[in-house]
Amino acid sequence: MNLELSLKQTLKLSPQMLQSMEILQMSTLELNEYIQELVQENPAAELAEPPDPGDESEELWRRMQSLADLDHQNRQYVTADRDELDPLARVGTDGGLADTLLLHLTRQLERSHASTIVLRGAQFLAASLDEDGYLRDDVADLAQAAGLPASILEEGLSLLQTLDPPGVGARDLSQCLALQLQRLGETGPALAIVQRHLEHLARKQYHAIAQDLGISRAEVREAERQIQALDPRPGSAFAGREEPSYLIPDLAVVEAEEGLTVVYQNAYAPTLQLSGYYCDLQQRSTDPEVKQYLTDKIKQAQFVIQAVEQRRSTLLDCARAIVRRQEAFFRSAGGHLVPLRLSDVAQELAIHESTVSRAIREKYLQCARGVYPLSFFFSREVGAAGEGTSVHQIKSRLRELVEGEDKARPLSDQKLCQLLEGEGVTISRRTVAKYRDELGISSASGRRARPKE
Incomplete structure (x- = not known):
């Protein structure tokens, strides 16, 4: 049996170090969610009270009311503006209860003189349209689901296709465009093209269309302009609008007397702090279990506060190094990025390359040219090293x-x-x-x- 003595060096990361690395690579949204969860489960951690910005709408109304009191001629305009602040005044508009395609069609069907059973079929079909206003399902299958004869649904579909917006209830794009042209009274080449040569038109095969229809290429091009003015998705105007998502940059580059300066934008980030009440309770408590519990929670909160501050410091250092290397880009609207690697920033800051990678992950910087992810400023080199x-x-x-x-x-x-x-x-x-x-x-x-x- 051979005995061998060897020396091996290993690196073990403590749970605190792993957590610090996780906090470093969190986006602003992820960090906010993490802090909110921590506050819920750790009584020793609490959010600092943000400054009260005041109710802007109420302040606006007070200023307008003051103006109205001084000038009675302006009272009618002030009243109109007050209505804009009333949420009930927004009902039926983009700011309130938006109309839907089904409601829009139902109101038109209610004014129709068709028989009750045909109206019932048209109403069922209206509820079966997709968000673009098309009827994608087979009428026979829909008839079985509605418990109505297929012939009744066909009559209902014909009625539906006469409603506004033009093209609604079409089975495909060709029929949708044809319905719109027929509503306009078009009977010429444009109608024939959408019914028979839509694929040829998409491929710009004007000669083949002109030859088949016996018209000139100029007439085909004119018909193309007519078709391009149509709406291929007549129901899309009634589709639900998603709320826009707003991006708040983590950093901003501003021009100062001393040159380009990087500013950390933490106005919208929650500030974590220790709870004075529970810190005092930890000092005064004589119960060993309570004292130990609060000690552990205070240590956890202190570590997270330090990790968040370290994240901010590392992020600022990386951004400043990037701005120094890419100064030409920030100085001029036509400035280009120079080759820059993660290792370049890591070497300058004397940190590991993986730390830079974590620090810039999903972080954004605002400058005069717009908002960019920090990863945008790392542009690899093409060509000989140092000269590419x-x-x-x-x-x-x-x-x-x-x-x-x-x-x-x-x-x-x-x-x-x-x-x-x-x-x-x-x-x-x-x-x-x-x-x-x-x-x-x-x-x-x-x-x-x-x-x-």
């Missing part, structure tokens, strides 16, 4: 080349590749195509201008 060009610069140059090209003879990916190579940027054609797609730029064939008729 950032991907951001290459994409910007690609966009400039495309915008300046002859639209009758657009530049191919290979030609773009050659032009970039002539400027000292050596990348493959496949990479050019990749960057072009990421910029949302079509291929050369898709950018080619169509000759005018």
Whole structure:
């Protein structure tokens, strides 16, 4: 049996260190949720009271009332503004109880002179429309579900298709557009195209359409303009609108006398603090269990407070390093990003690369040019080490080349590749195509201008 003595170095992370790393990589929303949960379960932690901004609407009303008292001529305008502050005045508008497609159609059906059973079928079909206003289900299946003859539902569908908005109740896009054209009294090429040649029109096969219908290409192009003015989703105007989500940047870059300054924006972040009551109770309690329980909770709260402050400090340090490296981008509207890696910032701050990665995760910075995720400012280098060009610069140059090209003879990916190579940027054609797609730029064939008729 051989005995061997070896020395091994291992790194073990304590639960506190793991928790600190988790807090560092939390987004602002995740951090807020974490703090709210901590306050609920830890009596020693509490939220600092934010300053009371006051009721802006009431202040606005007091100022307007004062103006009205001084000038009776303005009273009618003040009354109208007061109505805008009344939530009941918003009923039936975008700010109140919005209309729906089903209610809109039902009100029209109530004014119809059709028989009761046909109205019942039309009402059932109206409730079966999708959010775009289309009837996707088979009428025979719907008839069985409604307990009505299929012939009645067909009459109900015909009635439904006469209602507003035009095109509602269509079975497909072709019928939807045809219903709208027929409502406009159109009987010419546009109607024939949507009924028989919609796919050809989508592929810009004007010659094939013109040949089949016996009309000129100019007439086909005119019909195309008519069709493009139609609404392919007549029910979408009644679809429920999602509440917009607002992004609050974690940091902001401002111009100061000493240069560019990074500011941590914590106005909307909850501030965690120790509860004075429970800290005092921990000191005065003579019950060992109560004292130990409160001691543990106070330590937990203190650690989280320190971790949140460390998160703020690390985030600020990383942002300042980024701004120093990318100063040209912040100074000028046309400034480009220079190549920057996580390891560059880590080396400057004497921290691990993974710490930088966690710190910038889902964090946002606001500057004169807009709001950007911090990860946006890390642009890898293309070309020889230390002499290459950032991907951001290459994409910007690609966009400039495309915008300046002859639209009758657009530049191919290979030609773009050659032009970039002539400027000292050596990348493959496949990479050019990749960057072009990421910029949302079509291929050369898709950018080619169509000759005018």
